[in-house]
Amino acid sequence: MATNQQLTTIKCLILDHFITFNELSSIISYTPDLRRLHFSHRHERDTTIGSMSSIGLTNLTYLSLRIFSLNFHDFEIFIGKIQSKLITLSVNISPNDITYLDAYRWERLILQHLSQLERFSFQYPDSVDNEHRYFEGLNQFCSPFWIKRQWIFDVKIVDEGIVYVIHPYKKRCMSSIALTNLTYLSLRIFSLNFHDFEIFIGKIHSKLITLSVNISSNDITYLDAYRWERLILQHLPQLERFSFQYLDHVDNEHRYFEGLNQFCSPFWIKRRWIFDVKIVDEGIVYVVHPYK
Structure with missing residues:
Protein backbone atom coordinates (compact mmCIF):
# COMPACT_ATOMS: atom_id res chain seq x y z
CA MET A 1 0.00 0.00 0.00
CA ALA A 2 1.35 3.40 -0.96
CA THR A 3 1.96 6.02 1.74
CA ASN A 4 0.88 9.65 1.45
CA GLN A 5 4.44 10.62 0.54
CA GLN A 6 4.42 8.18 -2.39
CA LEU A 7 1.11 9.24 -3.95
CA THR A 8 1.15 10.98 -7.34
CA THR A 9 -1.26 13.39 -9.00
CA ILE A 10 -1.33 11.48 -12.31
CA LYS A 11 -4.75 11.78 -13.93
CA CYS A 12 -4.23 9.78 -17.15
CA LEU A 13 -2.38 6.46 -17.23
CA ILE A 14 -1.72 4.32 -20.32
CA LEU A 15 -0.08 0.97 -19.63
CA ASP A 16 0.87 -0.15 -23.12
CA HIS A 17 1.88 -3.66 -22.08
CA PHE A 18 0.35 -6.73 -20.47
CA ILE A 19 -0.11 -6.77 -16.70
CA THR A 20 -1.85 -8.91 -14.10
CA PHE A 21 -4.53 -7.62 -11.78
CA ASN A 22 -2.10 -7.76 -8.88
CA GLU A 23 0.38 -5.58 -10.79
CA LEU A 24 -2.40 -3.19 -11.75
CA SER A 25 -3.58 -2.94 -8.15
CA SER A 26 -0.07 -2.10 -7.01
CA ILE A 27 0.41 0.59 -9.66
CA ILE A 28 -2.88 2.41 -9.24
CA SER A 29 -2.58 2.42 -5.46
CA TYR A 30 -0.21 5.35 -6.08
CA THR A 31 -2.68 7.27 -8.27
CA PRO A 32 -5.80 8.21 -6.27
CA ASP A 33 -6.53 11.13 -8.63
CA LEU A 34 -6.60 8.90 -11.72
CA ARG A 35 -9.36 9.79 -14.18
CA ARG A 36 -8.43 7.89 -17.34
CA LEU A 37 -6.91 4.40 -17.48
CA HIS A 38 -5.95 2.08 -20.33
CA PHE A 39 -4.31 -1.33 -19.89
CA SER A 40 -4.09 -4.84 -21.36
CA HIS A 41 -4.70 -7.80 -19.07
CA ARG A 42 -2.21 -10.67 -19.16
CA HIS A 43 -3.92 -13.98 -18.57
CA GLU A 44 -1.03 -16.43 -18.10
CA ARG A 45 -1.11 -17.81 -14.57
CA ASP A 46 -3.03 -14.80 -13.27
CA THR A 47 -5.01 -16.04 -10.27
CA THR A 48 -4.87 -12.74 -8.42
CA ILE A 49 -8.38 -11.46 -9.09
CA GLY A 50 -9.87 -13.27 -6.11
CA SER A 51 -7.32 -11.84 -3.69
CA MET A 52 -7.29 -8.37 -5.22
CA SER A 53 -8.28 -5.69 -2.73
CA SER A 54 -10.98 -3.18 -3.53
CA ILE A 55 -9.59 -0.01 -5.08
CA GLY A 56 -11.34 3.28 -4.41
CA LEU A 57 -10.75 5.10 -7.71
CA THR A 58 -13.48 7.63 -7.07
CA ASN A 59 -12.19 10.00 -9.76
CA LEU A 60 -11.89 7.39 -12.51
CA THR A 61 -14.40 8.17 -15.26
CA TYR A 62 -12.77 6.54 -18.33
CA LEU A 63 -11.57 2.94 -18.61
CA SER A 64 -10.27 1.22 -21.73
CA LEU A 65 -8.91 -2.32 -21.59
CA ARG A 66 -7.93 -5.27 -23.73
CA ILE A 67 -8.79 -8.71 -22.44
CA PHE A 68 -7.08 -11.97 -23.38
CA SER A 69 -8.65 -15.22 -22.12
CA LEU A 70 -10.23 -13.71 -19.02
CA ASN A 71 -13.64 -15.20 -18.33
CA PHE A 72 -16.60 -12.92 -17.83
CA HIS A 73 -17.08 -13.91 -14.19
CA ASP A 74 -13.60 -12.65 -13.28
CA PHE A 75 -14.20 -9.52 -15.34
CA GLU A 76 -17.32 -8.87 -13.24
CA ILE A 77 -15.25 -9.24 -10.06
CA PHE A 78 -12.69 -6.73 -11.34
CA ILE A 79 -15.35 -4.14 -12.24
CA GLY A 80 -16.91 -4.55 -8.80
CA LYS A 81 -13.57 -3.96 -7.07
CA ILE A 82 -12.46 -0.74 -8.73
CA GLN A 83 -15.31 1.20 -7.06
CA SER A 84 -15.35 4.01 -9.61
CA LYS A 85 -17.95 6.25 -11.20
CA LEU A 86 -17.20 5.34 -14.78
CA ILE A 87 -18.78 7.41 -17.53
CA THR A 88 -16.98 5.68 -20.42
CA LEU A 89 -16.07 1.99 -20.70
CA SER A 90 -14.38 0.46 -23.75
CA VAL A 91 -13.54 -3.26 -23.83
CA ASN A 92 -11.68 -5.14 -26.59
CA ILE A 93 -12.02 -8.88 -26.07
CA SER A 94 -10.06 -11.77 -27.53
CA PRO A 95 -12.50 -14.68 -27.82
CA ASN A 96 -12.57 -17.13 -24.98
CA ASP A 97 -15.87 -16.89 -23.13
CA ILE A 98 -19.18 -16.63 -24.98
CA THR A 99 -20.69 -15.13 -21.82
CA TYR A 100 -19.37 -11.77 -22.98
CA LEU A 101 -22.26 -11.86 -25.46
CA ASP A 102 -24.87 -12.34 -22.73
CA ALA A 103 -26.79 -9.06 -22.72
CA TYR A 104 -28.51 -9.86 -19.42
CA ARG A 105 -25.19 -10.32 -17.61
CA TRP A 106 -24.02 -6.97 -18.95
CA GLU A 107 -27.26 -5.33 -17.83
CA ARG A 108 -26.87 -6.68 -14.31
CA LEU A 109 -23.21 -5.67 -14.10
CA ILE A 110 -23.88 -2.13 -15.31
CA LEU A 111 -26.90 -1.60 -13.05
CA GLN A 112 -25.01 -2.87 -9.98
CA HIS A 113 -21.59 -1.29 -10.46
CA LEU A 114 -21.69 1.22 -13.33
CA SER A 115 -24.85 3.19 -12.71
CA GLN A 116 -23.37 6.42 -14.14
CA LEU A 117 -22.09 4.84 -17.37
CA GLU A 118 -22.99 6.92 -20.44
CA ARG A 119 -20.72 5.56 -23.19
CA PHE A 120 -20.12 1.84 -23.59
CA SER A 121 -18.37 -0.04 -26.38
CA PHE A 122 -16.88 -3.47 -26.89
CA GLN A 123 -15.58 -5.73 -29.63
CA TYR A 124 -15.68 -9.52 -29.52
CA PRO A 125 -14.17 -11.33 -32.54
CA ASP A 126 -15.28 -14.88 -33.29
CA SER A 127 -13.64 -17.12 -35.89
CA VAL A 128 -15.80 -18.66 -38.61
CA ASP A 129 -14.75 -22.18 -37.63
CA ASN A 130 -15.80 -21.73 -34.01
CA GLU A 131 -18.25 -24.44 -32.97
CA HIS A 132 -20.60 -22.11 -31.11
CA ARG A 133 -22.64 -19.59 -33.05
CA TYR A 134 -24.45 -16.88 -31.19
CA PHE A 135 -26.96 -15.59 -33.71
CA GLU A 136 -29.91 -16.78 -31.61
CA GLY A 137 -28.92 -14.44 -28.79
CA LEU A 138 -28.60 -11.21 -30.72
CA ASN A 139 -32.10 -10.01 -29.87
CA GLN A 140 -31.09 -9.79 -26.19
CA PHE A 141 -29.36 -6.52 -27.04
CA CYS A 142 -32.63 -4.97 -28.25
CA SER A 143 -34.26 -4.75 -24.82
CA PRO A 144 -35.44 -1.40 -23.35
CA PHE A 145 -32.19 -1.27 -21.32
CA TRP A 146 -30.08 -0.93 -24.47
CA ILE A 147 -32.54 1.18 -26.44
CA LYS A 148 -32.87 3.71 -23.61
CA ARG A 149 -29.09 4.18 -23.51
CA GLN A 150 -28.80 4.22 -27.32
CA TRP A 151 -26.14 1.51 -27.32
CA ILE A 152 -26.22 -0.33 -30.64
CA PHE A 153 -25.34 -3.99 -31.23
CA ASP A 154 -23.79 -4.78 -34.62
CA VAL A 155 -22.31 -7.81 -36.34
CA LYS A 156 -19.46 -7.25 -38.79
CA ILE A 157 -18.13 -9.82 -41.26
CA VAL A 158 -14.34 -9.62 -41.65
CA ASP A 159 -11.70 -11.82 -43.28
CA GLU A 160 -10.91 -13.52 -39.99
CA GLY A 161 -14.54 -14.26 -39.11
CA ILE A 162 -17.23 -12.34 -37.24
CA VAL A 163 -16.89 -9.35 -34.91
CA TYR A 164 -19.68 -8.60 -32.44
CA VAL A 165 -19.71 -4.91 -31.59
CA ILE A 166 -21.52 -2.62 -29.17
CA HIS A 167 -21.14 1.11 -29.70
CA PRO A 168 -22.99 4.31 -28.82
CA TYR A 169 -25.47 5.51 -31.40
CA LYS A 170 -23.96 8.32 -33.45
CA LYS A 171 -26.34 10.92 -34.74
CA ARG A 172 -25.59 12.10 -38.23
CA CYS A 173 -25.16 15.71 -37.33
CA MET A 174 -24.07 18.41 -39.70
CA SER A 175 -24.11 22.11 -39.01
CA SER A 176 -25.71 24.41 -41.52
CA ILE A 177 -23.26 25.78 -44.08
CA ALA A 178 -23.96 29.21 -45.54
CA LEU A 179 -22.54 28.83 -49.06
CA THR A 180 -24.41 31.83 -50.38
CA ASN A 181 -22.11 32.21 -53.40
CA LEU A 182 -22.26 28.56 -54.46
CA THR A 183 -24.05 28.22 -57.79
Whole structure:
Protein backbone atom coordinates (compact mmCIF):
# COMPACT_ATOMS: atom_id res chain seq x y z
CA MET A 1 0.00 0.00 0.00
CA ALA A 2 1.35 3.40 -0.96
CA THR A 3 1.96 6.02 1.74
CA ASN A 4 0.88 9.65 1.45
CA GLN A 5 4.44 10.62 0.54
CA GLN A 6 4.42 8.18 -2.39
CA LEU A 7 1.11 9.24 -3.95
CA THR A 8 1.15 10.98 -7.34
CA THR A 9 -1.26 13.39 -9.00
CA ILE A 10 -1.33 11.48 -12.31
CA LYS A 11 -4.75 11.78 -13.93
CA CYS A 12 -4.23 9.78 -17.15
CA LEU A 13 -2.38 6.46 -17.23
CA ILE A 14 -1.72 4.32 -20.32
CA LEU A 15 -0.08 0.97 -19.63
CA ASP A 16 0.87 -0.15 -23.12
CA HIS A 17 1.88 -3.66 -22.08
CA PHE A 18 0.35 -6.73 -20.47
CA ILE A 19 -0.11 -6.77 -16.70
CA THR A 20 -1.85 -8.91 -14.10
CA PHE A 21 -4.53 -7.62 -11.78
CA ASN A 22 -2.10 -7.76 -8.88
CA GLU A 23 0.38 -5.58 -10.79
CA LEU A 24 -2.40 -3.19 -11.75
CA SER A 25 -3.58 -2.94 -8.15
CA SER A 26 -0.07 -2.10 -7.01
CA ILE A 27 0.41 0.59 -9.66
CA ILE A 28 -2.88 2.41 -9.24
CA SER A 29 -2.58 2.42 -5.46
CA TYR A 30 -0.21 5.35 -6.08
CA THR A 31 -2.68 7.27 -8.27
CA PRO A 32 -5.80 8.21 -6.27
CA ASP A 33 -6.53 11.13 -8.63
CA LEU A 34 -6.60 8.90 -11.72
CA ARG A 35 -9.36 9.79 -14.18
CA ARG A 36 -8.43 7.89 -17.34
CA LEU A 37 -6.91 4.40 -17.48
CA HIS A 38 -5.95 2.08 -20.33
CA PHE A 39 -4.31 -1.33 -19.89
CA SER A 40 -4.09 -4.84 -21.36
CA HIS A 41 -4.70 -7.80 -19.07
CA ARG A 42 -2.21 -10.67 -19.16
CA HIS A 43 -3.92 -13.98 -18.57
CA GLU A 44 -1.03 -16.43 -18.10
CA ARG A 45 -1.11 -17.81 -14.57
CA ASP A 46 -3.03 -14.80 -13.27
CA THR A 47 -5.01 -16.04 -10.27
CA THR A 48 -4.87 -12.74 -8.42
CA ILE A 49 -8.38 -11.46 -9.09
CA GLY A 50 -9.87 -13.27 -6.11
CA SER A 51 -7.32 -11.84 -3.69
CA MET A 52 -7.29 -8.37 -5.22
CA SER A 53 -8.28 -5.69 -2.73
CA SER A 54 -10.98 -3.18 -3.53
CA ILE A 55 -9.59 -0.01 -5.08
CA GLY A 56 -11.34 3.28 -4.41
CA LEU A 57 -10.75 5.10 -7.71
CA THR A 58 -13.48 7.63 -7.07
CA ASN A 59 -12.19 10.00 -9.76
CA LEU A 60 -11.89 7.39 -12.51
CA THR A 61 -14.40 8.17 -15.26
CA TYR A 62 -12.77 6.54 -18.33
CA LEU A 63 -11.57 2.94 -18.61
CA SER A 64 -10.27 1.22 -21.73
CA LEU A 65 -8.91 -2.32 -21.59
CA ARG A 66 -7.93 -5.27 -23.73
CA ILE A 67 -8.79 -8.71 -22.44
CA PHE A 68 -7.08 -11.97 -23.38
CA SER A 69 -8.65 -15.22 -22.12
CA LEU A 70 -10.23 -13.71 -19.02
CA ASN A 71 -13.64 -15.20 -18.33
CA PHE A 72 -16.60 -12.92 -17.83
CA HIS A 73 -17.08 -13.91 -14.19
CA ASP A 74 -13.60 -12.65 -13.28
CA PHE A 75 -14.20 -9.52 -15.34
CA GLU A 76 -17.32 -8.87 -13.24
CA ILE A 77 -15.25 -9.24 -10.06
CA PHE A 78 -12.69 -6.73 -11.34
CA ILE A 79 -15.35 -4.14 -12.24
CA GLY A 80 -16.91 -4.55 -8.80
CA LYS A 81 -13.57 -3.96 -7.07
CA ILE A 82 -12.46 -0.74 -8.73
CA GLN A 83 -15.31 1.20 -7.06
CA SER A 84 -15.35 4.01 -9.61
CA LYS A 85 -17.95 6.25 -11.20
CA LEU A 86 -17.20 5.34 -14.78
CA ILE A 87 -18.78 7.41 -17.53
CA THR A 88 -16.98 5.68 -20.42
CA LEU A 89 -16.07 1.99 -20.70
CA SER A 90 -14.38 0.46 -23.75
CA VAL A 91 -13.54 -3.26 -23.83
CA ASN A 92 -11.68 -5.14 -26.59
CA ILE A 93 -12.02 -8.88 -26.07
CA SER A 94 -10.06 -11.77 -27.53
CA PRO A 95 -12.50 -14.68 -27.82
CA ASN A 96 -12.57 -17.13 -24.98
CA ASP A 97 -15.87 -16.89 -23.13
CA ILE A 98 -19.18 -16.63 -24.98
CA THR A 99 -20.69 -15.13 -21.82
CA TYR A 100 -19.37 -11.77 -22.98
CA LEU A 101 -22.26 -11.86 -25.46
CA ASP A 102 -24.87 -12.34 -22.73
CA ALA A 103 -26.79 -9.06 -22.72
CA TYR A 104 -28.51 -9.86 -19.42
CA ARG A 105 -25.19 -10.32 -17.61
CA TRP A 106 -24.02 -6.97 -18.95
CA GLU A 107 -27.26 -5.33 -17.83
CA ARG A 108 -26.87 -6.68 -14.31
CA LEU A 109 -23.21 -5.67 -14.10
CA ILE A 110 -23.88 -2.13 -15.31
CA LEU A 111 -26.90 -1.60 -13.05
CA GLN A 112 -25.01 -2.87 -9.98
CA HIS A 113 -21.59 -1.29 -10.46
CA LEU A 114 -21.69 1.22 -13.33
CA SER A 115 -24.85 3.19 -12.71
CA GLN A 116 -23.37 6.42 -14.14
CA LEU A 117 -22.09 4.84 -17.37
CA GLU A 118 -22.99 6.92 -20.44
CA ARG A 119 -20.72 5.56 -23.19
CA PHE A 120 -20.12 1.84 -23.59
CA SER A 121 -18.37 -0.04 -26.38
CA PHE A 122 -16.88 -3.47 -26.89
CA GLN A 123 -15.58 -5.73 -29.63
CA TYR A 124 -15.68 -9.52 -29.52
CA PRO A 125 -14.17 -11.33 -32.54
CA ASP A 126 -15.28 -14.88 -33.29
CA SER A 127 -13.64 -17.12 -35.89
CA VAL A 128 -15.80 -18.66 -38.61
CA ASP A 129 -14.75 -22.18 -37.63
CA ASN A 130 -15.80 -21.73 -34.01
CA GLU A 131 -18.25 -24.44 -32.97
CA HIS A 132 -20.60 -22.11 -31.11
CA ARG A 133 -22.64 -19.59 -33.05
CA TYR A 134 -24.45 -16.88 -31.19
CA PHE A 135 -26.96 -15.59 -33.71
CA GLU A 136 -29.91 -16.78 -31.61
CA GLY A 137 -28.92 -14.44 -28.79
CA LEU A 138 -28.60 -11.21 -30.72
CA ASN A 139 -32.10 -10.01 -29.87
CA GLN A 140 -31.09 -9.79 -26.19
CA PHE A 141 -29.36 -6.52 -27.04
CA CYS A 142 -32.63 -4.97 -28.25
CA SER A 143 -34.26 -4.75 -24.82
CA PRO A 144 -35.44 -1.40 -23.35
CA PHE A 145 -32.19 -1.27 -21.32
CA TRP A 146 -30.08 -0.93 -24.47
CA ILE A 147 -32.54 1.18 -26.44
CA LYS A 148 -32.87 3.71 -23.61
CA ARG A 149 -29.09 4.18 -23.51
CA GLN A 150 -28.80 4.22 -27.32
CA TRP A 151 -26.14 1.51 -27.32
CA ILE A 152 -26.22 -0.33 -30.64
CA PHE A 153 -25.34 -3.99 -31.23
CA ASP A 154 -23.79 -4.78 -34.62
CA VAL A 155 -22.31 -7.81 -36.34
CA LYS A 156 -19.46 -7.25 -38.79
CA ILE A 157 -18.13 -9.82 -41.26
CA VAL A 158 -14.34 -9.62 -41.65
CA ASP A 159 -11.70 -11.82 -43.28
CA GLU A 160 -10.91 -13.52 -39.99
CA GLY A 161 -14.54 -14.26 -39.11
CA ILE A 162 -17.23 -12.34 -37.24
CA VAL A 163 -16.89 -9.35 -34.91
CA TYR A 164 -19.68 -8.60 -32.44
CA VAL A 165 -19.71 -4.91 -31.59
CA ILE A 166 -21.52 -2.62 -29.17
CA HIS A 167 -21.14 1.11 -29.70
CA PRO A 168 -22.99 4.31 -28.82
CA TYR A 169 -25.47 5.51 -31.40
CA LYS A 170 -23.96 8.32 -33.45
CA LYS A 171 -26.34 10.92 -34.74
CA ARG A 172 -25.59 12.10 -38.23
CA CYS A 173 -25.16 15.71 -37.33
CA MET A 174 -24.07 18.41 -39.70
CA SER A 175 -24.11 22.11 -39.01
CA SER A 176 -25.71 24.41 -41.52
CA ILE A 177 -23.26 25.78 -44.08
CA ALA A 178 -23.96 29.21 -45.54
CA LEU A 179 -22.54 28.83 -49.06
CA THR A 180 -24.41 31.83 -50.38
CA ASN A 181 -22.11 32.21 -53.40
CA LEU A 182 -22.26 28.56 -54.46
CA THR A 183 -24.05 28.22 -57.79
CA TYR A 184 -22.62 24.94 -59.16
CA LEU A 185 -22.51 21.60 -57.36
CA SER A 186 -21.43 18.24 -58.80
CA LEU A 187 -21.18 15.16 -56.61
CA ARG A 188 -20.97 11.38 -56.67
CA ILE A 189 -22.96 9.45 -54.08
CA PHE A 190 -22.05 6.02 -52.74
CA SER A 191 -24.45 4.26 -50.34
CA LEU A 192 -26.07 7.45 -49.08
CA ASN A 193 -29.84 7.17 -48.77
CA PHE A 194 -32.07 9.85 -50.26
CA HIS A 195 -33.32 11.07 -46.88
CA ASP A 196 -29.78 11.97 -45.79
CA PHE A 197 -29.14 13.56 -49.17
CA GLU A 198 -32.19 15.78 -48.61
CA ILE A 199 -30.79 16.82 -45.21
CA PHE A 200 -27.46 17.72 -46.82
CA ILE A 201 -29.08 19.86 -49.52
CA GLY A 202 -31.19 21.62 -46.91
CA LYS A 203 -28.14 22.53 -44.84
CA ILE A 204 -25.85 24.05 -47.46
CA HIS A 205 -28.02 27.21 -47.81
CA SER A 206 -26.86 28.00 -51.33
CA LYS A 207 -28.44 29.49 -54.43
CA LEU A 208 -27.59 26.66 -56.78
CA ILE A 209 -28.14 27.19 -60.47
CA THR A 210 -26.60 23.88 -61.58
CA LEU A 211 -26.78 20.52 -59.78
CA SER A 212 -25.27 17.29 -61.14
CA VAL A 213 -25.56 14.02 -59.19
CA ASN A 214 -24.05 10.62 -60.05
CA ILE A 215 -25.63 7.97 -57.83
CA SER A 216 -24.35 4.54 -56.81
CA SER A 217 -26.85 3.61 -54.13
CA ASN A 218 -29.40 0.90 -53.46
CA ASP A 219 -32.01 3.45 -52.38
CA ILE A 220 -34.74 3.40 -55.02
CA THR A 221 -36.10 6.65 -53.55
CA TYR A 222 -33.68 8.51 -55.81
CA LEU A 223 -36.15 7.65 -58.60
CA ASP A 224 -39.10 9.22 -56.80
CA ALA A 225 -39.92 12.28 -58.92
CA TYR A 226 -42.24 13.72 -56.28
CA ARG A 227 -39.49 13.70 -53.65
CA TRP A 228 -37.19 15.51 -56.07
CA GLU A 229 -39.91 18.07 -56.82
CA ARG A 230 -40.42 18.80 -53.13
CA LEU A 231 -36.68 19.05 -52.47
CA ILE A 232 -36.10 21.45 -55.37
CA LEU A 233 -39.09 23.65 -54.56
CA GLN A 234 -38.13 23.91 -50.89
CA HIS A 235 -34.36 24.32 -51.10
CA LEU A 236 -33.34 24.93 -54.74
CA PRO A 237 -35.85 27.42 -56.15
CA GLN A 238 -33.23 29.04 -58.42
CA LEU A 239 -32.07 25.76 -59.97
CA GLU A 240 -31.91 25.99 -63.78
CA ARG A 241 -29.83 22.98 -64.81
CA PHE A 242 -30.33 19.60 -63.18
CA SER A 243 -28.89 16.22 -64.11
CA PHE A 244 -28.46 12.85 -62.45
CA GLN A 245 -27.52 9.28 -63.26
CA TYR A 246 -28.73 6.27 -61.29
CA LEU A 247 -27.27 2.86 -62.15
CA ASP A 248 -29.56 -0.11 -61.47
CA HIS A 249 -27.72 -3.43 -61.81
CA VAL A 250 -29.27 -6.18 -63.90
CA ASP A 251 -29.38 -8.54 -60.91
CA ASN A 252 -31.23 -6.02 -58.75
CA GLU A 253 -34.59 -7.38 -57.63
CA HIS A 254 -36.52 -4.12 -57.87
CA ARG A 255 -37.49 -2.69 -61.25
CA TYR A 256 -38.81 0.80 -61.43
CA PHE A 257 -40.43 0.99 -64.85
CA GLU A 258 -43.87 1.66 -63.35
CA GLY A 259 -42.63 4.93 -61.88
CA LEU A 260 -41.15 6.50 -64.99
CA ASN A 261 -44.25 8.55 -65.81
CA GLN A 262 -43.75 10.55 -62.61
CA PHE A 263 -41.03 12.48 -64.43
CA CYS A 264 -43.53 13.70 -67.06
CA SER A 265 -45.45 16.02 -64.75
CA PRO A 266 -45.76 19.78 -65.47
CA PHE A 267 -42.93 20.40 -62.97
CA TRP A 268 -40.40 18.60 -65.21
CA ILE A 269 -41.87 19.73 -68.53
CA LYS A 270 -41.80 23.39 -67.49
CA ARG A 271 -38.09 23.15 -66.64
CA ARG A 272 -37.32 21.08 -69.75
CA TRP A 273 -35.59 18.38 -67.72
CA ILE A 274 -35.79 15.09 -69.61
CA PHE A 275 -35.95 11.60 -68.11
CA ASP A 276 -34.24 8.82 -70.11
CA VAL A 277 -33.45 5.14 -69.67
CA LYS A 278 -30.21 3.67 -71.04
CA ILE A 279 -29.25 0.00 -71.31
CA VAL A 280 -25.57 -0.65 -70.50
CA ASP A 281 -23.48 -3.75 -69.80
CA GLU A 282 -23.81 -3.31 -66.02
CA GLY A 283 -27.59 -2.90 -66.11
CA ILE A 284 -29.95 0.04 -66.55
CA VAL A 285 -29.06 3.72 -66.14
CA TYR A 286 -31.85 6.15 -65.28
CA VAL A 287 -30.93 9.66 -66.37
CA VAL A 288 -32.32 13.15 -65.89
CA HIS A 289 -30.74 15.87 -68.04
CA PRO A 290 -31.60 19.30 -69.47
CA TYR A 291 -33.26 19.26 -72.89
CA LYS A 292 -30.72 19.99 -75.62
